[in-house]
Amino acid sequence: MIATHLHNDTVVNVAQLLKARVGAVRTVTVHLDDLALDQDLEARNLEAGLKFTRIASGILVSGEVTVTSPQVCARCLTEFEGTYVESFEAEYWPSIDVFTGLPLPEPTDDEIFVIDENHQLDLREILRQVAILAQPIRPVCGPDCPGFQSLLPDSEDIADARLAVLQALLDDRAD
Numbered sequence: 001m002i003a004t005h006l007h008n009d010t011v012v013n014v015a016q017l018l019k020a021r022v023g024a025v026r027t028v029t030v031h032l033d034d035l036a037l038d039q040d041l042e043a044r045n046l047e048a049g050l051k052f053t054r055i056a057s058g059i060l061v062s063g064e065v066t067v068t069s070p071q072v073c074a075r076c077l078t079e080f081e082g083t084y085v086e087s088f089e090a091e092y093w094p095s096i097d098v099f100t101g102l103p104l105p106e107p108t109d110d111e112i113f114v115i116d117e118n119h120q121l122d123l124r125e126i127l128r129q130v131a132i133l134a135q136p137i138r139p140v141c142g143p144d145c146p147g148f149q150s151l152l153p154d155s156e157d158i159a160d161a162r163l164a165v166l167q168a169l170l171d172d173r174a175d
């Protein structure tokens, strides 16, 4: 099995794998020091352990991404660095036939990625998407979180709900 390691790079030439029989596998590991996830969101030390499998339509990329990113604890508001793991699977289709050089139809499903005309498969966008998915909705700094806000769970929500009821009453009277 061919193994490839990418360091601060996301592009793999897959011409050989596209020429291989369906079911052929290649392993790819990636390390990125930094990856911009969004305008103000950055991930560090992204590690990906991936399997590229030749499928009839192209290449199936599957595996696991581990990523570290700055977080603010949802309970105590402490800033910390969290490390998260996310698995994924994505299909890549060739844009030209590797044997004939003829153009192939573009995928109509926008979840399918395209391999460029030089048979270069770029992992950057899928790694960015998976790293965003890996981000917790409510990050917690750790088992030692003082969590003083957790003593009053959703107290703000309750207060908002009460205010809403009060506001509705006041509105009724105004009518």
Ligand SMILES: [Zn+2]
Binding pocket: 073, 074, 075, 076, 077, 078, 140, 141, 142, 145, 146, 147
């Ligand atoms: Zn905390």
